[in-house]
Amino acid sequence: MPALPAVSAPWRDRAGRLSGLKLATFLAALAPGLWLAAAYAADALGAKPITELLHGTGEWAVRFLLLSLAVTPLRRIANWPKLILVRRMLGLTALAYALIHLGLYVVDQNFVLTKVVSEIVSRIYLTIGFVALLGLVVLGVTSTDGMIRRLGKAWPRLHKAVYLLTVLGLVHYFLQAKIDVSDPVFWTGAFLLLMGWRALQARRWPSNPLTLSLLAVGVALATAGLEAAWYGLASGIPAERVLQANLAFPTMIRPAWWVLALGLTLPALNAARLAWDRLGRGSGPSRGRTRDAVAAN
Template sequence: MPALPAFSAPWRDRAGRVSGLKLATFLFALAPGLWLAGAYAADALGAKPITALLHGTGEWAVRFLMLSLAVTPLRRIAHAPKLILVRRMLGLTVLAYGLIHLMLYVVDQNFVLTKVVSEIVSRIYLTIGFVALLGLTVLGITSTDGMIRRLGKAWPRLHKTVYVIAILGLIHYFLQAKIDVSDPVFWTGAFLLLMGHRAMQRLGWPTNPLTLLGLAVAAALVTALLEAAWYGVASGIPASLVLSANLDFPETIRPAWWVLALGLAVPMLNAVRARMDKSGRGKPKPAPAMRPAPAREAVAAR
């Protein structure tokens, strides 16, 4: 088979064929940016369009970061090994939205780079966000097959810093949100779910609908407590009032309920796939003999 060109289209697999999964992921990665660009062109972003673009790109960077972290748990729980094919694409999408986010901040500061640097240094939430972006840049630069081979065993250790980067990104999200932190609270709850799945795997706990249900409930409770603690510290609102607001369901659906719904979807997915595997419909077909996996797919999943 002839070697693929160095810069193959992102929607093609290693054999040069169009991959439906990679194509769908590529289009999904482009969609938010295209929507924001279209809304800006149509003057539909309100009185401060650059600010709206700035917030939009930052929010999508966080969302795609969580999606990239969800690849490994979903591969195990949903028995979907092919998801590994899009993890690098999702990671680079996070970096792209993060860099656009920074460029828009420069635009918002009228291209006065001295002011940009001064603000990043003096404002803690900007410092945290910039450090997270630097970390993403390092991960992006070292995500190529050549860098994976060059770094060897150091590559997995380096790329595990994505968890620290995610925490920094969420802290930045919280601090810039200031008043309404519903979205940061939800995505932090989603991050807790993802980290819970990894902890279960590391501890050797079984991954079944019952244990996943317990994780969903635990993550939702911690999310509710986190929201109450944040408002209590940031605005002095009594934690009891925030916690009681979580019980006003369905009058007001707080982030903890959305985290619970997200967590409950996982054991349902796991149960469906287990039943499909038991009936034989979900079992993968035997793969033909093939050459050794490329370096990026041979590395242990983070």
């Protein structure tokens, strides 16, 4: 009988060596789920613990999906090529939390599958969320090395659907939040930041501290406008009042300010990388060859 192939541990690289980066990512992926499970076991989730678990897993699915999208910008801005090693893990973690999210919804509906299906079909925000989940399942199934080889050039085109799926996930997040949409607004701003960087790359604009700072300011303003538009459409609150609240810093720190702070980490990382590169060039040819070898991996 032929030997079964060994299952590679998620904290090891392709050569089978322990990867500190992959181990840290694996532990970070487990941490929210373990925290939620512990809070449930300690009866610390309030009067509706399943609802809290439902919301928590959905939020973490969105966060890990955005983290997977952040890998490419960060590895280039910070010149950290090994970051690509954890992109698949982050995407699969998002899928795992999304599947748990659906499972908890089934629990919340007392395992009445006919009611689950009826609710998904009749409630638009559930329909949107379910479509996003189905898309993530497709991407997860096709994320293996074997499927990448089989799909060939079609694989990158298929996996670009992650951008649309992220939009659907954020819309689902907005619609289920109902009254207070501060968290969905912030994470949507983070998504706009990541997509803005990709737009700069598509236009071949340089990624330097100036362009990245302008990107951060522009996305923060767009986030403030999005929040004002949402409240104006959903609750009738005049948009100018929401915009005034956004400008009332530091009396009230709205999501746009947090998006600005997040965005400004990009030029800071870029400036630090440029300074490190200059230091490396000034420390002799051997240091430069080492840095080039790392960047090529």
